[in-house]
Amino acid sequence: MRRTIMSQIESVYYPALAVVGVPGNGVEIVILSRGKCGLSRCITHYLVPMAMADLMVITCNLVLRWIVVLHWRNSFLHYTSVCKLILFGSSTAIDISVWTTVAFTSDHFVAICCLRLKPKYCTRRTAAVVIIALSLLFCLKNIPWFFLYISCYTINNIPRGCLVSPKIYTQTVWIAFSWIEQLLTLLLPFLLILFFNILTIRCILVASKAQRNFWEHNKGESERQGP
Template sequence: MAIIILSRGQCGLSRCITYYLVVIAANDFLVIITAVIFNRIGGIYFRYSVMSTTPGCTVSTVLIYATRDGSVWLTVAFTIDRFIAICCQSLKTRYCTEKTALLVIGGISAMSYIKNVPFFFTYKPLYTVDGVPWFCDIKSAYYTSPAWQVYDWLDHILTPVLPFFLILLLNVLTIRHILTASRNRRRLRGNNNCTDHENANRRRSIVLLFTISLSFLLLWVTYVAHFLYVRITGNGYFTGLDFKNPDFIFQEMTNMFQLLSSCNNVFIYAVSQTKFQENLKELLMCPFTILTGCFKY
């Protein structure tokens, strides 16, 4: 619904912002398809489907990591765009354009897939039946090879450590700029007691930016903690299902929070917009409106 509503361009947003939000919503929808439906639901309830073969699950893994990275870094790109639009007026006319938005979106999408191609070579078959390799088991070299160790650290630094640092830093700078502008505005208005809609909008912006940073931190902190736990204890990652093992439960909990994070920001950005809410109500009521019209006719 978010993709449909935003694509209509009736939310009062510029085309630049609309491009970012539509692509973020579409990418998050791909996260749901690849990571939740194919990988989680399919892996548990359809154990011996095509996706359970070694080629199927390796391709699935690459797609999951690629869509995850795309979701995170598109959020970073949108945060940078909003920071420039609010705090850097001299760059706004050159950077906050449709062409720049499309180039950034295309570059992030391409790099998300290129970066995660090496994961295709980290898995081996768990076992082979009649020449068909089944399931994915992480190669021992992934934990012992210096090259793979560097790649693993780089993967976790690029997602989510660096994105969180950038989102937090840019939102803090944006909030400071908004507060400074609000103080200056109040000083210029003096003792005028009339409602200041500009300051009200700025307060809503501060709440929105704070919510984004806090949400990203809380939903990704367990993922970072699990990565450090694996590196310190040397227990490794689970590739099978063991719902009674506390380590497996901890691993799946981090995956759940990570998936929630990938599907969270589009709601924070879009649902907070009044016109988006109006369009959402109109879309939800559309079938009933058509049905009512048919009965009247």
Template sequence: MLFKVFIESFHESCDSSRLDSFMRVNVVAMVILSRGKCGLCKCVTYYLIGMAGVDLSVVIFDLILRHIPIVFREQFEFVLHIPMCNIHSALLYAATDCSVWLTVTFTFDRYVAIGCKRLKQKYCPEKTAAVVLGTVTFLSCSIDIYWYFILAGPYWRGNQPWFCHVPIKDMLSVVWGTIEFLHYILTPGVPFVLIMLLNVFTLRHFLVSNRDRKRLRAHSCGESTRDPEVANRRKPMILLFVISANLIILWSVIMLFSIRTRMYYQGYEAMYLHWFVQEMGFMLQLLSCCTNTCIYAVTQTKFRDELKNVFKCRFLRQSYDE
């Protein structure tokens, strides 16, 4: 009953079509990938399903729970008197960190599959992928639980994105600044560096391997110029690079603004950035959790075919009901 009232209130106060679109995008991706008809190995499929599921949780925690002070302002006053924002912050940071670090593990998995043949047999099976997904999720939830104890205050409902209210004296303290810097270094600073390095190593090995295969095929006779093995390797490579670039680009704005704001609070005059940059950064960060389905559709032919089949089934069902 409580969940029903919550959803109804949220749809009345917010743009429900935007919420439905964000959630359906990730759900559709999970359904299509779970069928196993996209031409990807099970290991890659597990990672992509896990990433889509975590992105869906980010959308729920960031779009739905962030509007609790609006939705429950009249119906349930007690929500404002319990540490709901502390719970919300722990869940949101855990889901966000998990989304970023799963991209790192997926990048490392592709590097092992392409550049480390000896380690490939031990690391790349689907059982290992399931263990890695569970470990990253558990570590993200365990590490980010400290936000529950750090943030102690009601929701901030000013002319800025709503979240936990932090007193100015705490934000100006060295302890808070150290915590924020460590948080930005772990997510997304270190993942950015790891993703770029792994992509460089993967691309280097991919190019060297392709050059060697071309030389071998040049000495053979009666073979076609098109190498199916290279074509099969190219698809996951394109998918990997696009997902990595999508994460780095869409996270860069909020990361730059957060570092600039922290330097300002610590007394270092940095470049001026308007507050709308923060709002744009939040929007792009949230968008990074909703664009993977578009990436799959652009880079994977079989995924596009499965997506068309889903839409056809839906339209046929609607026409049958009418």
């Protein structure tokens, strides 16, 4: 069977991306874990899980899901049960990566704009609690995917491949789950990150303006007093 141009591009692009992404994230995790980057421990507690989640996304979604599909079509990873586990890991890793970024952005906002709340919120303990809570929450949230995937075909009585069940388009509960999935993975994180960044930028600009006015006031006072 003749391969399309897109499949030929994917067969080169995906391995190249994996070769760069896997070692890159691995090195980032090691460096950040050593805590010698001049960053606060609270920030490091967010950056390390973010890098680990990104590494898991690359491993599950890129290496196991796409590269294996392209190059090892008869691998045991094509068994439906294994395929479901890979897709579950991929969805969970994406959710954790996205929402850890949201948590990090909110921490950055509190550190800059909420000085009274900063000593209580911007701590290693809070970061650890947030990361653990997000991981558990999204592991539970993605469990329904095990019931939404069905096998594509059967060889020697072994179900192979994964295909989204048609019931996701016909049954109300699964349609609702699909909408919630898109809301939690795409729309809501984007809006929250945008919201926190806008507030942070606004806070920085207000503080910068106040500082500039203070300098100008002091300069004017000095000029009026004379030498």
